[in-house]
Amino acid sequence: MRRFSTVILFVFWSLSIHAQFIVEGSIVDAETKKALPFVNITFNNDLQLGTTSDIDGRFKLEHHSNLVSVQLSYVGYLNKNIALDISDQPLFLEIKKTDLALEEIVVLAGENPAYKIIRKAAENRNSHDPERIPAYTYDSYNKMRVFDQHNDPRKAESGLSHSATTADSIPSIDFYYTMMEVLSKIQYLAPDKRQETIIASKLSGFKDPTFVTAIAEIQPTSFHKDNFLILDKEYLNPISKGCIKKYEYRLEDTIYQEKDTVYLIRFFPRKNKTFDALKGVLYINTNGYAIQNVLAEPANRQKIHLKIEQQYRFIEDQKWFPTQLSFEIELAPRKVDTFTLEGKRYISNVNLTPDIQPKDFGINKITITDDAHQKDSTFWIQHRIHQLSAKEEKTYEVLDKMGQALPLDLIMAAFNELEEERIQLDQLSINYTQIMEFNLHEQFRLGLGLYSSYKWNPYFSVGGYFAYGFKDKTWKYGGSITFRPAPKKDFGFQISYVNDLLEPAAIIQNTHSLSKKVLPVQSFTRRNVLDQMDRTYELEISGYFRSFRYLRTRVFGNWSYKIPLYDYRFVSKGESMQTFKIARLGVQLRFAYKEDFVKMGTSNMSLRNRYPVVYLSYTKGIKGFLDGGFDYHKIVGGLETSFFVKGLGRTSCFAQAGWVGGETPYSILFNGRGSYDRWRIFLVKNTFQTMRPNEFLVNSFAYLFIEHNFGSLLFNTATFKPEVKVYQAIGFGWLDHPAQHQDIVVQDLRKGYFESGIMLSNLIRVPMYNFGYFGLGAGAFVRYGPYYLPNHILDNFAFKIDMTATF
Known part of the structure; x- marks a missing residue:
């Protein structure tokens, strides 16, 4: 019996040693009830026993010791010590803001201790840049919501328990203005090949998912470049080289995580320093002095203001890698209303040694599978990070019904043909460039361009335009037939005719829509100052295709008859001419190395050019062919580029050169x-x-x-x-x-x-x-x-x- 009792006691003792005490909950601002990311959480006053909240303010800890108290510390907030009752879970914890001003710096003897940490972080920044990893893949779940101050999910849904919120004390609606979810797979190959494939998408109120690809590009990414891009504006990174001369830093807290130490450093621009600055908090981990978390926003509040939150983890004991990314875009169309677009990205299944090759990357940076919008509820339940709240489910229910009653998909589809300079209206499209124009020759020009849309037929479009000039009192018109044998590929051809006014001696004449796919679009406003015009009748056959990924080619043949509407004669070999017939063949090339594209409706829209773009055009005039009167060669080349210089701003360059060989009139x-x-x-x-x-x-x-x-x-x-x-x-x-x-x-x-x-x-x-x-x-x-x-x-x-x- 004694031996049996000893065994029983030993078993209970063993179980107690291996018992796991689990505590989970969320942390919010005591006043606003908004979730607080990256709060430092310590249990039992043991600095070695703790964690931090994630971008949703949530936390979870498992430990063999009984957890009896929790200590919370957060930059800009009062520290708080709370006795725990782990039987009442999930926990809903609140902390209050401090009244300490951001720029209030305590002057210490010697050098600011934060400077040494920042210097080390700046020195190691490149080694932790995800874009310097040779290759990786990961899965991504994205959720975006649009709301105002009355239905802010950060208040009512920040906690796992809602009993302590005050959401019901303000007027609210029980759904959000917009809700979107995207599940995608990302692959990357250094130095700059990146492709995101959207395999599932839901957008409240819409059946057509194509607009999702444009929204997916909003999320800011790595915080490891000299400058951080926010809403097309470059901000100086607070861990860039020489940043201590521009930013001030304050060491706010120190966290101990196993064998590593994490420093919480607040940063903001120095007084009397004029530059595009950020403010926020950096969490610097002594493991490589890497960024573990970052909270940042522009130091000067903008009309459209963006805040970011990023969390990094040490993956596979090899590299620091982002695991949670969040942004908020706030705008206030009226001072009494504030609307917020909130986006969160959760990264999982990171693979730092994938078997991928350059041939695995297509032209589009973001693509969407054909069945992405057809995934059922079972699929989404399996892949969501957190299951939908009642308000989120209500959002889909209400807005999907609204989408069936209202033409929301038609409104979204209006932007499908922007690359063609057209607005899609179901079966028809309107060329918006033909509606109105001002120039010295016509003064006010009014017109309309109508074409069949690619919704009517994805392989074919036919249409035309007409316009009237109120000064010259003449009509102009034109039309085209476009064929796209492979709509998903950058390939097509066109037959077009114009009876219109064209600028003589134009360096590049973008008369036809396909030419705009290859050549730089001429500034619309330059036509405002033109008086000399050629009345031009022109018929053209052309085609375009893409080769070598970054090279776009257009070939054409056309015949034109030009009548100068100004005093001019061309004299050649004793013959005087005042009208001109021209037959020509040509090729136009556009090379944009590493250009990023996103699939937008029926078009591939260019996102950005990180390298110079080169243009080249060659035209051969053929005398005697179709009564053409001139034999000549014409070459035009160009290069355009733009680059940012840290601390000095952005430089843009455009260079162009051309040559015509042969006797030709003014128009050529x-x-x-x-x-x-x-x-x-x-x-x-x-x-x-x-x-x-x-x-x-x-x-x-x-x-x-x-x-x-x-x-x-x-x-x-x-x-x-x-x-x-x-x-x-x-x-x-x-x-x-x-x-x-x-x-x-x-x-x-x-x-x-x-x-x-x-x-x-x-x-x-x-x-x-x-x-x-x-x-x-x-x-x-x-x-x-x-x-x-x-x-x-x-x-x-x-x-x-x-x-x-x-x-």
Whole structure:
């Protein structure tokens, strides 16, 4: 019996040793009831026994010791010690904000202890950058919601228990304005191949999931570059090289996690430092001095304001890798209302040694499977990180019914053909560029372009346009038939005809829709200053395709008949001509290395170009073919690029050169790319602002346009934030046979055309429904050098204004 009792006691003792005490719950702000991410949680006053909350404010800990108390600490909040009753779970814990100001720094003897930690983090930043990992794959679950202050899920749903919330004390609705879920697989191959495949998607109120691909691109990613991109604006990273000169840091807390130490460091811009800055909190882990968590937002609040939260974990004892990402975009169309777009990404199944090859990556950065929107409820229950709340389920129920009653999918589909410059209206599409225009020749031009949409037939589109000029009192029209044998591939061909006014001596004539897929789109506003026009009748057959992934090619053959609507004669070999028949064949190339695309409706929309884009066009004029009157060769090449310089702003460059060989009339040559007009003073990018539109004529040229935007680095106050931009333009051009061009004044610019300018954008900022600002800027440009105009000094100046939209 004694032996039996000893065995029983030993068994109970063994069970007690291995017993697991589990505690779980969530932590919120005591006043707002919003979930608090990355709160430092310690149990039993043991610094070695603890955890942190995740991006939803949730936490869970298993331990063999009985957990009797919990200590909470969080930057900007009062510490709290709470006695635990683990029988009452899940826990719902609240902490209160402190009144301590953000910039209130305690002056210590010697160097700020945070500086040493930040320097080490900056030194090790690149080694922890996920984009420097040779390859990886992972699964991602994304959830996005749109709500206002009355149905904020961060209040009512932040805890696993709702008894302590005050959500019912304010007016609310029982569903959100929008709800979206996306399940995707991501693969990456260094240095910059990344592809996301959406395998499941739900968007409340919509059956068509194509818009999901555009929304998926919103989520900010790695916090390991010199500059962090938020809403198309570059912010200086607080762990970049030299950041201590711009940012101030404060060591707020120290957390002990097993053998590692985590430092909580608050950062914000130094006083009297003008730059695009962030503020927030960094959690730096001594394991490689890596970022474990980060909370960040712009230091100066914007009309559309974004906050990010990121959590990293040490994966496979190899690399730090993001596991939870969150963002909030807040906007207030009225001061009494604040709307928030909240997005969360949960990363799982990370594989740092996948078997993937370059051939496994397609052209689109984000793709969506054909059955992504057809997944049933069982599938979603199996793959959600947290099951839907009652309010989320209600959102799908209400908005899906609304989507059946209202044409929500039709509204979304309107954007499916943007690359074709068309708005889709079910079976028809409208070309919005044909509706209205202003230029000196026609003054006011009104028109309409109607085409069959690719919803009607994904392989085929037919349509046309007409327009009327109120000054010249003439009609213009055109039409096209487009074939797309493989809609999912970048391949198609077209037959088109136009009877319209075209600019003579245009460097690139984007008359036909397929040319815009290859060549840089000419600035619409430059047409505003054009007076000299050719009445053009043109028939063209063309096709386009993509090869070598980044090369887009267009081939064409066309015949045109041009009638100059200005005084002009072309004299060649004793023959004088005033109208011209031209037959030609050509090829146009566009090479955009590593260009990112996203599938948007029926089109592949370009997201960004990280490398220079190169254009090349070759045209051969054929005399005698279809009564063509001119035999010539024409080559045009161009390069455009943009890059950010840390601490100085963004530089943009556009270079272009061309040559025509053979005797050709004015219409086939090149003009000087000028955009000056005394009364039309809007800035036209990549043109000579002080040059008159038809001031020069050349058959070979080289032009360079450089713009540098300092942003608001030089001036940045709460009410006055002009962006300083400087410009430099240089041009050379030669005309071989000027005597052939009669009844018109011609000159080339072989001596060099030089122009410089400065622009102050956003001098006047007008709020737009509290979403952002409409900005109006002003600047001046001056020409100098051999083509300085001697009659009056002001003839050499151009005063320009520009318009911007900022947040």
